[in-house]
Amino acid sequence: MKITIQNEGLTVSVDNHEIGSTATEARELCASAMLALTYHPDTVASVFPSEEDIDDAIREAVKESLEYAADSI
Secondary structure, eight states, X not given: OEEEEEEXXXXXXEEOOOSSOOHHHHHHHHXXXXXXXXXXXXXXXHHXXXXXXXXXXXXXXXXXXXXXXXXXX
């Protein structure tokens, strides 16, 4: 996965050279790009969800999908 961000004439690209990246890896790439653009680490940490929050959101989405599928049968 490769993330490229442009801001005020500065371009930053971050690439993890992986195929099939996870949501957590995407979060880490985005956060790394923001830090490279000189955003303050506390600001970046406050706007990106934690790995636990990502896992919880995925778990909830899967649960809802399974419930919807079960109701359709």
